[in-house]
Amino acid sequence: MDWPIAEVARMSGVTARTLRHYDETGLLPPARIGANGHRYYGEQQLLRLQQILVLRALGVGLPEIGRILSEQVDEVDALRGHHRRLLAERDRLDVLAGTVSRTIADLEQSRKDGNPVTINRPENLFEGVQPSQYAENMRDFPELAQEVGRRAAAMSQTDADAAHRARTAQMIRLAELMAAGHAAGAEPVQVEIDAQYRALTGLRTVSAEEYRAIGRACVDNDVWHAAYDAIAVGLAAYQRDAIEVYAATRLS
Numbered sequence: 001m002d003w004p005i006a007e008v009a010r011m012s013g014v015t016a017r018t019l020r021h022y023d024e025t026g027l028l029p030p031a032r033i034g035a036n037g038h039r040y041y042g043e044q045q046l047l048r049l050q051q052i053l054v055l056r057a058l059g060v061g062l063p064e065i066g067r068i069l070s071e072q073v074d075e076v077d078a079l080r081g082h083h084r085r086l087l088a089e090r091d092r093l094d095v096l097a098g099t100v101s102r103t104i105a106d107l108e109q110s111r112k113d114g115n116p117v118t119i120n121r122p123e124n125l126f127e128g129v130q131p132s133q134y135a136e137n138m139r140d141f142p143e144l145a146q147e148v149g150r151r152a153a154a155m156s157q158t159d160a161d162a163a164h165r166a167r168t169a170q171m172i173r174l175a176e177l178m179a180a181g182h183a184a185g186a187e188p189v190q191v192e193i194d195a196q197y198r199a200l201t202g203l204r205t206v207s208a209e210e211y212r213a214i215g216r217a218c219v220d221n222d223v224w225h226a227a228y229d230a231i232a233v234g235l236a237a238y239q240r241d242a243i244e245v246y247a248a249t250r251l252s
Contacts (some may be wrong), residue, residue: 001042175232184241208251215243
C-alpha cells in the first residue's frame with residue numbers, strides 16, 4: 001500500500017513542498033512516481049519520515065540527518081537510539097520549563113515593582129540549555145559554524161566559561177530592555193545588537209542579509225527559540241525584530 005504526497009503531508013504535518021525538497025536532496029525519495037507525475041510513499045518511506053521528523057525535533061540539521069540515516073543498518077536499533085535521545089530531551093525540557101517558570105516570576109515581579117529585573121544567579125537562566133547546541137544549530141551558516149568551532153577548540157575552559165558568562169549577560173540585558181518596554185528599534189536595544197554584530201564580524205564578514213537570516217533563526221530554529229525564551233517569553237522574536245531594524249538602518 002502507498003499514499004500520495006498530499007496524504008502524507010496531511011498525516012505528518014509536513015508540507016508537500018518540504019517532502020519534494022527531501023526527495024530532491026536524496027533524504028527521502030518516494031517509493032514510486034505515478035504516471036501523473038505525483039509522488040507516492042510506502043510504509044518504509046513513512047518510517048524514514050518519522051525518523052527524520054524525530055531528529056529534526058531534536059535539533060539535528062538536515063545534512064547530519066542524512067549522514068545518520070545513511071549509516072543506519074537496523075531500523076529497530078535506530079529507533080531505540082532515537083527513543084533514548086527523546087527521553088534525554090524530555091528530561092532537559094522539564095528542567096528548562098522550570099527555568100522559564102522562575103524567569104517569568106522574576107520578570108512579572110519587576111514589572112509590578114516598576115524596577116529593572118535583577119538576577120542574582122544568571123547561570124540559573126541556562127539550566128536545561130546546552131551551550132553546545134548553539135554551534136550544532138549553526139549548520140544553516142556553515143562558514144560561521146566552522147569559525148566558531150575553530151575558535152571553541154582553541155579556547156581554554158576558563159575562556160569558554162568567560163565567553164558563556166558574557167553571552168548570558170548580553171541576553172539578560174536584552175531581556176531587561178524588553179521588560180522595560182523599549183521598542184526593538186530603540187537606541188539602547190540597537191547598541192546591544194551592534195555589539196552582537198561586531199562580535200560576529202570579529203569572526204568573519206557578515207552581510208546584512210546573512211545577519212537578517214541569523215535574526216530569523218532566533219525564532220525559526222527551535223533550539224535557539226527555546227534558549228531565548230527560556231530567559232523571557234518573547235525574547236526570541238524581540239531579538240529577531242531588533243536585528244531586522246539594525247540591518248535595515250545600519251547595514252543597508
